[in-house]
Amino acid sequence: MKKYAEIIGWGKCAPPAILTNNDLATFMDTSDEWIYSRTGIKQRHIAHVPCSEMSYVASERAIACAGIDAKEIDLVIFGTNSPDQMVPNSASLIVNRIGATHATGFDLNSACTSFLYALNVATDMIKAGSIKTALVIGMEKTSTIMDWGKRDSSVLFGDGGGAVILQATDEALGLLDAKLSLVMDTREAIELPGLGMNMTHKEMSEFYYSLNFLGQEVFKNAIKGMQDACTSLLERTNTAQEEIDFFVPHQANARIIQTLAKRMGIGMDNVMLCVERYGNTSAGTIPLALCDALTEGRIKPGMLLLTATFGAGLTCGAGLIRWGKRVTPIAESDVQLPICDKTALEIIRPAIDAAKKRYGKL
Numbered sequence: 001m002k003k004y005a006e007i008i009g010w011g012k013c014a015p016p017a018i019l020t021n022n023d024l025a026t027f028m029d030t031s032d033e034w035i036y037s038r039t040g041i042k043q044r045h046i047a048h049v050p051c052s053e054m055s056y057v058a059s060e061r062a063i064a065c066a067g068i069d070a071k072e073i074d075l076v077i078f079g080t081n082s083p084d085q086m087v088p089n090s091a092s093l094i095v096n097r098i099g100a101t102h103a104t105g106f107d108l109n110s111a112c113t114s115f116l117y118a119l120n121v122a123t124d125m126i127k128a129g130s131i132k133t134a135l136v137i138g139m140e141k142t143s144t145i146m147d148w149g150k151r152d153s154s155v156l157f158g159d160g161g162g163a164v165i166l167q168a169t170d171e172a173l174g175l176l177d178a179k180l181s182l183v184m185d186t187r188e189a190i191e192l193p194g195l196g197m198n199m200t201h202k203e204m205s206e207f208y209y210s211l212n213f214l215g216q217e218v219f220k221n222a223i224k225g226m227q228d229a230c231t232s233l234l235e236r237t238n239t240a241q242e243e244i245d246f247f248v249p250h251q252a253n254a255r256i257i258q259t260l261a262k263r264m265g266i267g268m269d270n271v272m273l274c275v276e277r278y279g280n281t282s283a284g285t286i287p288l289a290l291c292d293a294l295t296e297g298r299i300k301p302g303m304l305l306l307t308a309t310f311g312a313g314l315t316c317g318a319g320l321i322r323w324g325k326r327v328t329p330i331a332e333s334d335v336q337l338p339i340c341d342k343t344a345l346e347i348i349r350p351a352i353d354a355a356k357k358r359y360g361k362l
């Protein structure tokens with residue numbers, strides 16, 4: 001019998017410290033008016049812990065929500081651009097911390113699209129019958145790699161994300177199909193050249209994470225890339241646009257989401273928009289949006305969801321998800337992040353000071 005991979009558990013983690021647009025305006029030449037009108041962002045969360053700690057909390061919440069034992073998990077895929085370290089991978093840390101004694105794990109980085117790409121890989125492995133239960137994480141600590149001297153990019157991002165549990169079923173539920181794609185000749189539109197082995201033997205003084213960014217290039221190619229992926233997916237699955245109950249897109253910019261929804265003929269009443277409270281959490285946006293949509297009661301049993309995503313590469317993708325019967329958690333986890341005794345501005349102060357040193361002033 002054909003297998004599917006139902007999403008039976010979900011959990012998010014947004015760190016407590018909040019950095020508002022007005023906080024940003026205290027140290028760089030920007031304003032709440034500029035940021036909100038161009039992006040729809042009002043605030044972002046800033047992590048006082050590593051990416052793996054937030055992922056551990058989100059994973060425990062997803063496991064409790066699913067009502068399973070961690071020992072049932074066969075595979076953990078950790079979608080992120082901001083792992084604590086490259087070797088060993090971060091998924092192995094999560095496998096150990098949650099006590100998933102029968103699981104293995106790997107990290108997956110396709111930039112902001114990493115959660116959907118990881119969801120697709122895990123779903124296909126369940127469909128193929130090689131595993132039965134998977135934990136898929138989309139989590140970022142983008143604040144570590146922000147260049148606070150670049151106001152066009154640093155105001156856009158935030159920390160946080162979520163995790164889901166997938167389990168094999170005979171019912172046509174979960175990620176039914178996905179279209180993953182890449183927009184050619186746009187690799188330089190978003191680049192983080194300091195992150196990777198090119199820098200391995202450079203002087204420490206040369207270590208400086210700086211996000212190179214062509215905002216308008218990204219804006220137009222992201223919309224086209226996501227629209228093409230959605231259209232191709234709907235055609236391939238014989239799905240009419242009217243059959244889509246709810247749209248959960250990557251949360252990078254409210255204007256990108258509004259333009260895409262309009263082109264897809266989906267009214268904003270049926271679109272999840274939460275970029276205002278989190279900013280762009282890269283691989284974390286879709287699981288965060290899914291969790292909030294469920295908490296807000298916007299995802300109902302049996303709904304057909306469309307998701308769409310883009311990120312550096314430019315990698316793009318779209319997915320069709322049939323939700324199951326349950327839209328509430330089976331149980332809540334009592335796992336929490338360690339207490340945070342700093343404000344968001346205090347957490348990022350060393351990085352602001354490094355940017356001031358590099359650029360002279362901000």
Ligand code: UT7
Pocket residue numbers: 029030031034035038039112151152153155156190214215216218219252253280282310311312
């Ligand atoms: O996963 C990757 C996510 N990346 C994205 O989603 C980026 C997609 N692109 C965008 O969202 C938009 O292009 C931005 C929000 C980044 C920029 O909006 P824009 O309408 O394309 O503005 P712009 O780049 O054309 O800049 C307009 C002006 C410039 O000043 P001048 O040259 O007109 O005097 C910028 O220097 O806005 C200035 N500016 C700012 N002003 C205040 C750029 N950043 C800021 C800022 N605060 N933070």
